[in-house]
Amino acid sequence: MNRLRVFLDPFLLALLTTVALASLLPARDAFASFIGVVADAGIVLLFFLHGARLSRQAVLSGAKAWKLHLATLGSTYALFPLLGLGIAMLPGVPPLVGMGLLFLTLLPSTVQSSIAFTAIAGGNVAAAVVSASFSNLIGIVLTPLLVALFMGKVGGGPSLQAVEAILLQLLLPFALGHMLRPWIGDFVARNKDWLGRVDRGSILLIVYSAFSAAVVEGLWRRLSGGELALILALCIGLLAAVLTATWLLGRVLGLPRVDAIVLQFCGSKKSLASGVPMAGVLFPAASVGPMLLPLMLFHQIQLIACAMIARHYAQGKEAAQG
Template identity: 70%
Template sequence: MRRLRDLFDPFLLLLISMVLLASFLPARGHGADILSVAADAGIVLLFFLHGAKLSRDAIWNGAKAWKLHLATLGTTFLVFPLIGLAMGHVDAIPLPMRAGLLFLTLLPSTVQSSIAFTAIARGNVAAAVVSASFSNLLGIMLTPLLVALLMDKGGGGGLVSLSSIEKIVLQLLLPFLLGHLSRPLIGSFVARHRAMLGRVDRGSILLIVYSAFSAAVVEGLWQKVSQMELALLAALCAIILVAVLLFTWGLGRVLGLPREDAVVLQFCGSKKSLATGVPIASVLFPASLAGPILLPVMLFHQIQLMACALIARHYSAKIAASD
């Protein structure tokens, strides 16, 4: 059962439930307006908590491995977007999902799963904390900027407006900064109630997903997307992941990184954050487009968990065999 939990994220089942609920009972009219306000409040709370969780000690303790962190950030915000631009030429899937593939490649790395898999593979956990935290911190600013620069080329159609930038500042950056500045006051509370706040995090994401897919369903999402297109989308997500896993594996050897740091590069460099992607998509894109744009992010999330769980166990077994 534990291995099944490693391969299949239980939270994904809740996300799928929200998609199904939105598909059969989408929020409409006044209810949709109330839900939109609640989702915006959830985004503010989510990024406030992200800021409050960010430990300065962890950053300073692991920041010495600068070569590793530059390689990870370069993979996340340069190599991935180049692959995303290439995927924009796949005409077999609808335009919004192509935009979603590009958006996926512009997201920062995950935090929890990157650190967890690094620990399983007996890598440099402190460096993983730093790489993943830096990636998420920069992603709040870099992801919207990259969307503004690249989405026209990748099929997004110029979706970032001045009002979107204002929402980024008010709903993402400002709450994040306030949360981090409040850490001396609330840091001990956050540490004591990490499990409860984790449920608040996930509850906010579920609310945002339901709101985004409700709007997309009302606009006729499932009349525009076929099962074959969904299968092709999943295959493209898998191809992206395999390409980046191979790239990070090779880059670690080219740079001569120690085994523990090479593990960090592979796991932090190959991940994309669902927890960050959902609220950013909700802020950046019109409600009717946020749903289909998030489909690749949700598919990639599960594929990366399954693949990295297997790789982490393989690395751990190799170390155990050599001990």
């Protein structure tokens, strides 16, 4: 059953259903304005909860493995963006496809799946918690800066209004959530299941709002089936390149096996949970849908690939111990 859940991720199915709904029944006029306001509130709630969940103790306790964490950050915020910029500038890659793929490469790493796959593979779970958490923490500031730096080179980038929105919708609620953690941390931990559903519901609402605006602006007339196939192929190639690079980097740095596993899993994935609200803040409404398509495809591809790799490592460990 767990394997089936990886290959048929229920949340991805919910996302695809939301995209289909927005394509058939997009929000328009007053309803679109209402949905946009509620989606903005969802973004604030998401980052407030991100801040409340971040454990200061976990960050401090794992700071000693600086070589591993720097390597993970280097993969997430240097290797990925350089590959994304190269893809966006390839001859024959449509601007709409290139911009979406570039935005994907500028996002922080996942948290839950990175930790889960590290645990399955027999890696250093504590270090994975620190690497993934710190990637998300620094990404709140670094991702918008990278968007301004890299996407400006290919015709995009956030406006001054987006900078203000980042401060009010991302940084401020995140900081408030983290400051209130001593008082609300236990409540968040006890109710993580239904708060997780609130997270996912907020993301679905943001996706519906984004794709509604894109559909009204003619998204499916601008993006062909061939371009969707191109996005899929480029996502597979991008993930394969980064998985290979992080595996080689672990060997070059002489990391212990348990830490090399952390580097590969934390350094090769991108966060859908962070990417959806960030896109909603950084880009005009009609542009958010195209920006999210590569991320949604990459999200599922990385789950499948990393699940297979984690099982392979686990079997190797069992064989060595046996």
